[in-house]
Amino acid sequence: GAQRMTYRELNEKANQTARLLREKGIGRGSIAAIIADRSFEMIIGIIGILKAGGAYLPIDPETPRDRIDYMLKNSGAALLVTTDSLLQPFDIKTVDLRSDELHLLSGENLPRVNCSSDTAYIVYTSGSTGTPKGVVIPHYSAARVVQNTNYIDITEDDAILQLSNYSFDGSVFDIFGALLNGASLVLIEKETVLNTHELAEVIEKERVSVMFITTALFNTLADINIGCLAKLRKILFGGERASIPHVRKVLDHVGRDKLIHVYGPTESTVYATYYFINEINDEAETIPIGSPLANTSVLIMDEAGKLVPIGVPGELCI
Template identity: 35%
Template structure:
């Protein structure tokens, strides 16, 4: 054990010291050689070019066709000034074009910033200004939600699509970009301003490898992509399909992602792999969906009753991972006879630590602050150096590494799994979405008739 690690774990038993040392060593040993998202996608283009990559209603694109379109658009974007780490807005409803646009931004060396057309115009205007976006890709049907006065050039798919045939379908050549930004996703902020989380390409290969090994992806699967790009579960869904040779199934943008409406799409499209919040999964008729073989839940607590219904005959996973750690930190596979809900163990290349206020590891069973580390840890918050320094700290167990202070409370279980216990602050989850109560309070306080504001979560849903 290194001198650095020895000093940090002095309050643990010899057995727990050995467990921590072994977990860190295993994480480093299995940490895959990093690669950019689009490079991992291109490896499947070479392996199986004719396989369907994306399906949207009656439309579909093969891996080869999707790659060619994305390459052409990448060249166009380069001509419009997109270079390495250039942030490009993506404001489109669910469609084939949005996947082409996303890949093209990455292939051009840029990073995409999702701008959900369903967001309030004021919020979109703030994100475009805060990220200083020079360019936004959109469609005419939703372009009206974008601010009229903005520094960003707006490029509609209907305008650039006919031009794509004039650009080369060969890839843009870029080297050494695994530590470049891949995307910036805005999350709720306690000060009343959303904050942009800067995520690089470095964590994608470990994520894709876990999915390939645990989702049975040696046989390509049809994967639902039902989450808005503004939430990082969408990245998980895209990885499970496009980085594993599967098919990404896009529902109609107006579809209600719950109940019989969603069940009908899953049946019609033969979807085999879904990732949903427990509350959304609970609305689906399990008996009508025998072809759904892989189920992952996350974003909120998973009730044991849900496991009893959905785990028999399926691979059922509960995942944990903040946006600041490239979607997935740890996952647990649940069997139908599960007795205690937990979030499992870190995936390859990631670490999880339960620490006290002095950044010392806590013994098994003792609640403490949950910190995560590894290749998926984000760069920080866009334009917020003080907030970044507060949330992203030096890793005392791994010289040169960084940890993200999640704000979650957890404890280690005797078998080595992590049990999530709740939050240490005012952040809440509503239908799986992170919400800072301070952001709501700040918005309420701006009203001239409001002197002070306080917001509480109604746990009973009344």
């Protein structure tokens, strides 16, 4: 909406949250779950957990209760951070991000206790093939997606749209792509995400320059509101096989050096490969997944674990 927050305000509020979390026992090696709506508190909570030294486990407030119970128990979460004091009580210590006691704590930076190989976050896969599985990601894996990389340069002049639900790892690109590079992070309500007309208005009004979206939403915007993509500097999309007609339509509309097709499973952290789409051959049947991100290796192997020659199908090992 019309709310704004500076980096200083975010840092101080996250420090206050981290202090409270340390008092409650969160430190290096701890896991703190967070259940929050799309809000400043959601971001403050995430940064606060990381500053305390813990790893965050994001849970969508609309997740069924039995699944939340499963994730809390399975992950070994020590504490639940939430924005909703009306939440039905869980069998776990709870910290309210809107609590008055936070304002009484110091906003100064805390001594750091982590190293880059410590866990930064845990996300649970959809569990379409049975019970959900938690994917554990260290700090260095997340940082490599947005820092010193070879496929995008984000600066303080950029505005990044926070589009992905924070319980999916696409949000890691949005949140840390902005905050680790001094850019603006534009949060939107869930209703706006589902309304392409409102989404287009936000992109225009907030001068969004970088956006990472699912292939399905990319196709929808191409069909319904292609105009909202015209002023973006970089459009990243991925998650399923790309549609050549939709990609061609957007490429014709926005021009070269803007479209990046990304690919990779949650286990390898957000995505592992990228491909700049600047032309599409008439005979093209698919959009390539491209080359590995910096600090990432992608090999194509046979069943014996040996590299296969160019042009020979094999298994992708990231």
